[in-house]
Amino acid sequence: QSALTQPASVSGSPGQSITISCTGTSSDVGGYKYVSWYQQHPGKAPKLMIYEVNYRPSGVSNRFSGSKSGNTASLTISGLQAEDEADYYCSSYTSSSTLCVFGTGTKVTVL
């Protein structure tokens, strides 16, 4: 099972919106509603930001939103803030025996 493909880095200025893509196949991203997004600051454990494509856990800012089209899922961060600078990972349920696959990760830089 190969990792889902994400851009290595995305940057934006404070207040701007950025979008991170996550590309898989019909056996994972494209086949199921189970795409999640995680934020990870250096030296910290990941934090769930989006689950089931576009649902936000309690306490997560509504500046974070998710979507999916075909085999590609996306995370959009609007009103970019300095605290959003972190690594972001997507994950998906997969029909393979491995059950779950993560993306390659994207470093978000706030200029």
Added chain:
Amino acid sequence: EVQLLESGGGLDQPGGSLRLSCAASGFTFSSYAMSWVRQAPGKGLEWVSLITNSGNTYYADSVKGRFTISRDNSKNTLYLQMNSLRVEDTAVYYCAKPKDDVAAGIDYWGQGTLVTVSS
């Protein structure tokens, strides 16, 4: 408050064995699937294994046949037995609790325990 506390990490040689433990609290442990996720130094997240509340197990291809996930509901503890360790198993190992629907994402993570495999 949900808490996941990993232990058992350390340094071992290639071919060696280690057992990781994860003490869970703050939720009904026996009702939930549990998972292990790892992260090699400077690298991305890699899903390792999952055990359902009924004991069904799943593994990443990279650890299948070498790692065994198990749980002791009487002790609210999750385990990962790691045998035939390889240098590429070096990583921080996170204990993780999936949401109610095991496929829906991980809503709680431990702080991680570092496993280093080196001669």
